[in-house]
Amino acid sequence: MLLFQPLIGLLLISLAHGDYCPISFSPLDVVAEYGASFSVNCSVNSITHQFGLSWERFNNTMEDSEEISRIVDKVTDWEMNVTCYMHSNETQCSQDLPITIYKTPDSVSISTVNHNGPMMEGELYELQCDVHNVAPVQDLTVNWYKGQTLLNQTTFTEASKTPVNKTATLLIRPDRADDGAQYRCEAELDLGAEGPPNSTESALNSEVYYKPQHSSSTETIIKDDKVMLDCTVKANPAPTYTWRSDHLEEKISSSELKSSALSPGNYTCTATNALGRDSKVFIVKDSRCPVQIIPWRAVVRYGDNVSADCKTSVLHKGMGWEASEGGVPMTKNQSLITWRVSELTEWDIKPFCYINYKIGDKDQCKEELPVTVYKTPDSVFISVNHSGPMMEGELYELQCDVHNVAPVQNLTVNWYKGQTLLNQTTFTEASETPVNKTATLLIRPDRADDGAQYRCEAELDLGAEGPQPHPTISSNPLGITVYFAPQIQFCSDWSPLTETSLDSYPSNLHSVEGKPRPDISWRHKSSPVSSSMPLTRYDSGLYEIIARNDLSNVSCSMNITVEYPPELNCDKSYEVKEKTLFKLPCIADGLPKPECFLYKNGKMIQHDFYPNWNDSGWYQLTAHNQRGTSNSTFTINILYAPVFYDSQEKFVVGEDSNITLECYSTGNPEPEVWWSFNNRNISTGRRHINIERATSTSAGVYTCSATNKFGRSDKTFIVEIKGLGYVFPYYILILLGVFVLFVVIILLVVLMWRRRKSRGHYEIQSEMQPLSNGGPK
Ligand SMILES: *[C@@H]1O[C@H](CO)[C@@H](O)[C@H](O)[C@H]1NC(C)=O
Ligand SMILES: *[C@@H]1O[C@H](CO)[C@@H](O)[C@H](O)[C@H]1NC(C)=O
Ligand SMILES: *[C@@H]1O[C@H](CO)[C@@H](O)[C@H](O)[C@H]1NC(C)=O
Ligand SMILES: *[C@@H]1O[C@H](CO)[C@@H](O)[C@H](O)[C@H]1NC(C)=O
Numbered sequence: 001m002l003l004f005q006p007l008i009g010l011l012l013i014s015l016a017h018g019d020y021c022p023i024s025f026s027p028l029d030v031v032a033e034y035g036a037s038f039s040v041n042c043s044v045n046s047i048t049h050q051f052g053l054s055w056e057r058f059n060n061t062m063e064d065s066e067e068i069s070r071i072v073d074k075v076t077d078w079e080m081n082v083t084c085y086m087h088s089n090e091t092q093c094s095q096d097l098p099i100t101i102y103k104t105p106d107s108v109s110i111s112t113v114n115h116n117g118p119m120m121e122g123e124l125y126e127l128q129c130d131v132h133n134v135a136p137v138q139d140l141t142v143n144w145y146k147g148q149t150l151l152n153q154t155t156f157t158e159a160s161k162t163p164v165n166k167t168a169t170l171l172i173r174p175d176r177a178d179d180g181a182q183y184r185c186e187a188e189l190d191l192g193a194e195g196p197p198n199s200t201e202s203a204l205n206s207e208v209y210y211k212p213q214h215s216s217s218t219e220t221i222i223k224d225d226k227v228m229l230d231c232t233v234k235a236n237p238a239p240t241y242t243w244r245s246d247h248l249e250e251k252i253s254s255s256e257l258k259s260s261a262l263s264p265g266n267y268t269c270t271a272t273n274a275l276g277r278d279s280k281v282f283i284v285k286d287s288r289c290p291v292q293i294i295p296w297r298a299v300v301r302y303g304d305n306v307s308a309d310c311k312t313s314v315l316h317k318g319m320g321w322e323a324s325e326g327g328v329p330m331t332k333n334q335s336l337i338t339w340r341v342s343e344l345t346e347w348d349i350k351p352f353c354y355i356n357y358k359i360g361d362k363d364q365c366k367e368e369l370p371v372t373v374y375k376t377p378d379s380v381f382i383s384v385n386h387s388g389p390m391m392e393g394e395l396y397e398l399q400c401d402v403h404n405v406a407p408v409q410n411l412t413v414n415w416y417k418g419q420t421l422l423n424q425t426t427f428t429e430a431s432e433t434p435v436n437k438t439a440t441l442l443i444r445p446d447r448a449d450d451g452a453q454y455r456c457e458a459e460l461d462l463g464a465e466g467p468q469p470h471p472t473i474s475s476n477p478l479g480i481t482v483y484f485a486p487q488i489q490f491c492s493d494w495s496p497l498t499e500t501s502l503d504s505y506p507s508n509l510h511s512v513e514g515k516p517r518p519d520i521s522w523r524h525k526s527s528p529v530s531s532s533m534p535l536t537r538y539d540s541g542l543y544e545i546i547a548r549n550d551l552s553n554v555s556c557s558m559n560i561t562v563e564y565p566p567e568l569n570c571d572k573s574y575e576v577k578e579k580t581l582f583k584l585p586c587i588a589d590g591l592p593k594p595e596c597f598l599y600k601n602g603k604m605i606q607h608d609f610y611p612n613w614n615d616s617g618w619y620q621l622t623a624h625n626q627r628g629t630s631n632s633t634f635t636i637n638i639l640y641a642p643v644f645y646d647s648q649e650k651f652v653v654g655e656d657s658n659i660t661l662e663c664y665s666t667g668n669p670e671p672e673v674w675w676s677f678n679n680r681n682i683s684t685g686r687r688h689i690n691i692e693r694a695t696s697t698s699a700g701v702y703t704c705s706a707t708n709k710f711g712r713s714d715k716t717f718i719v720e721i722k723g724l725g726y727v728f729p730y731y732i733l734i735l736l737g738v739f740v741l742f743v744v745i746i747l748l749v750v751l752m753w754r755r756r757k758s759r760g761h762y763e764i765q766s767e768m769q770p771l772s773n774g775g776p777k
């Protein structure tokens with residue numbers, strides 16, 4: 001679409017150009033007021049042949065004229081269109097008359113938004129200009145003026161042919177210079193050169209309130225008949241004036257004072273209106289009196305001694321001190337005289353030194369010594385408007401009574417909480433004689449203030465000439481008790497040892513704050529539980545602690561895991577086949593889950609292991625967690641197939657000898673043992689056989705067999721009898737020998753085969769050991 005816009009534009013231009021319509025209007029465009037009349041001529045610029053002109057429509061009267069006229073008596077249609085048509089034998093076209101129908105506003109009114117009466121200096125106000133019934137709004141401009149100064153202009157972005165009401169606003173922040181200024185708003189329709197100049201306006205006279213403010217805060221005045229102390233200052237509302245000075249007895253409310261009627265010194269004038277006040281100090285000076293007073297100011301404790309020198313360097317006709325006490329009569333020929341009082345008991349002593357010396361038209365001048373007489377308070381006492389404990393967050397008033405102190409204008413009451421200065425109170429009135437004063441302080445104590453000590457301190461700051469450090473008197477401390485709602489400081493999961501009670505919940509006592517001391521209760525599985533009940537291992541779970549006092553209650557939940565030492569549940573003995581995995585057989589209970597250690601003969605071994613046939617015996621199992629250790633001993637009985645120990649296997653003896661064949665075997669369970677000779681059972685259940693007085697029939701192969709449920713083992717013994725050579729012919733001996741050799745080879749093969757088969761399972765002990773090595777059954 002965006003792409004097409006320029007194309008369409010081009011097309012329109014070329015069309016307009018190609019179909020150029022040679023119509024023109026006089027005037028070129030019409031600006032008409034609604035309800036008024038206007039006339040317009042339509043003409044053809046270039047000469048074409050065979051043409052006609054008409055207004056509005058083709059079927060309207062066609063005039064065969066170069067110019068036609070149209071008069072509209074009264075414009076009543078805001079959307080009015082006026083079109084002129086032309087057609088000749090060559091072309092046919094039309095042209096719209098550009099027409100603007102306007103209406104001046106019915107009214108324009110200026111006002112302040114949400115405000116009546118005088119404005120305050122420095123505040124923000126909104127002016128509003130309401131323009132009623134104006135068209136077209138796009139040609140409207142609202143001009144804002146202060147006096148003749150254009151402040152701003154407001155225009156409107158929307159467009160409308162029909163009349164609308166419009167409101168424009170302007171923010172202003174008036175100052176004192178704007179008091180009495182006139183604000184105007186002007187609605188102007190800018191209708192181009194054709195339109196009539198047109199504006200309607202409304203004005204608003206502003207009144208601005210502002211406080212008095214002198215251009216300078218001090219002024220030095222030399223006493224003179226013509227000079228006035230002029231305190232006049234502009235302000236709205238008009239200010240009132242008050243004067244203060246040590247030299248003024250009565251109240252003066254005029255804005256001016258005549259300087260010649262005043263004594264040297266400071267005169268402070270304050271101009272006040274509803275918005276504020278401003279003071280100006282006039283320093284009234286005489287032409288200088290040639291004396292110097294040292295010190296220039298005296299500060300003395302009531303009842304103490306005081307002195308001051310009056311010095312001059314000029315020749316004079318006499319000088320002296322005048323005072324209600326300690327005055328010095330006029331003396332001549334002296335350049336230094338001293339005023340001295342050994343025990344000053346007058347509060348408002350005003351000594352001055354005079355000198356008879358001509359200045360201007362006067363024969364005498366004087367210089368005053370300002371004396372400040374002070375007295376530290378008799379007592380300072382703190383109290384509170386409340387008895388009993390305070391509640392956190394509530395407001396209380398502390399009161400500090402200072403008895404018999406002077407001068408009060410130099411008094412400051414300092415408020416302390418502990419060592420912290422909280423606030424200071426000063427007093428506006430002035431008094432030279434001692435007064436009783438009360439200062440107050442509002443406090444809103446919180447829990448941290450429980451037990452806090454408040455005190456007030458009266459301090460006299462008498463200036464650089466006064467005592468240093470400043471004399472201070474402190475009250476006794478006032479301790480306060482603050483009641484506050486419970487607060488649970490520590491609330492996290494807990495793992496106590498079994499048999500512990502909830503009362504030992506970490507810092508149960510100290511983690512729950514509150515005053516009065518909150519009651520603590522517990523809930524578990526939505527029912528109350530006694531905090532003194534010992535917890536058992538089955539009591540783990542979610543618990544709620546509730547702290548309650550007169551002010552409120554709070555609660556908090558935590559997981560409690562009851563821990564307990566390991567417990568072993570082992571049998572007295574276990575049986576296991578050799579070389580099969582022996583796993584820890586006991587149930588090891590405990591929280592946290594215990595670690596287990598297995599010991600044999602005091603040596604720690606792996607608790608899952610493959611036992612050898614000789615590993616039977618006592619074992620100790622130790623289970624350990626943070627909560628304790630538990631031991632248990634048991635026997636492990638290793639079951640294994642019969643095994644033979646090494647022993648003599650070949651016996652060569654003479655005839656009639658006695659032979660004992662021993663069959664050393666072991667096995668668990670104890671194997672069943674029997675002997676066979678030449679494949680015939682000869683003895684059962686015995687481990688050894690005795691061959692008494694051996695004969696040739698005794699020679700041969702004896703076999704010892706051992707069996708239990710895990711297997712069977714055989715061991716062969718060979719018995720040879722010597723001295724049989726002369727009974728048998730030589731060849732028989734050889735045949736027998738060959739035969740025996742053959743049998744032995746076969747037996748050896750069998751034996752080798754058996755040995756090979758059992759290798760890796762067990763080894764045969766070479767020492768002679770008791771047969772009971774198999775251990776208990
Ligand atoms: C319109 O035409 C008439 C007659 O030709 C003439 O009198 C009049 O002045 C013209 N008006 C304007 C505004 O040109
Ligand atoms: C229009 O009329 C004029 C004068 O009669 C003539 O010269 C011209 O050719 C005509 N044009 C057309 C398109 O008929
Ligand atoms: C005029 O008013 C507009 C809108 O309130 C403001 O942005 C602009 O700064 C003002 N111009 C002047 C000269 O005060
Ligand atoms: C001191 O007290 C005055 C009067 O009660 C109060 O206006 C002021 O805020 C206080 N100042 C402080 C620091 O609390």
Ligand SMILES: *[C@@H]1O[C@H](CO)[C@@H](O)[C@H](O)[C@H]1NC(C)=O
Nearest residue numbers: 402403404433434435436437
């Ligand atoms: C100050 O208080 C004391 C004791 O209450 C009283 O005797 C004394 O007259 C009071 N002084 C003044 C100046 O009010």
Ligand SMILES: *[C@@H]1O[C@H](CO)[C@@H](O)[C@H](O)[C@H]1NC(C)=O
Nearest residue numbers: 612613614615761762763764
């Ligand atoms: C137990 O037998 C194995 C091999 O069978 C041997 O290595 C080990 O030394 C024997 N242990 C004891 C204590 O006799």
Ligand SMILES: *[C@@H]1O[C@H](CO)[C@@H](O)[C@H](O)[C@H]1NC(C)=O
Nearest residue numbers: 599620621622629630631632
């Ligand atoms: C358990 O056995 C370990 C290691 O032999 C020992 O230190 C501990 O004292 C024993 N504990 C008990 C309760 O028998």
Ligand SMILES: *[C@@H]1O[C@H](CO)[C@@H](O)[C@H](O)[C@H]1NC(C)=O
Nearest residue numbers: 672673674676679680681684
């Ligand atoms: C020899 O005795 C054993 C045990 O009593 C028996 O199992 C076996 O069968 C007997 N052998 C013969 C050949 O009688």
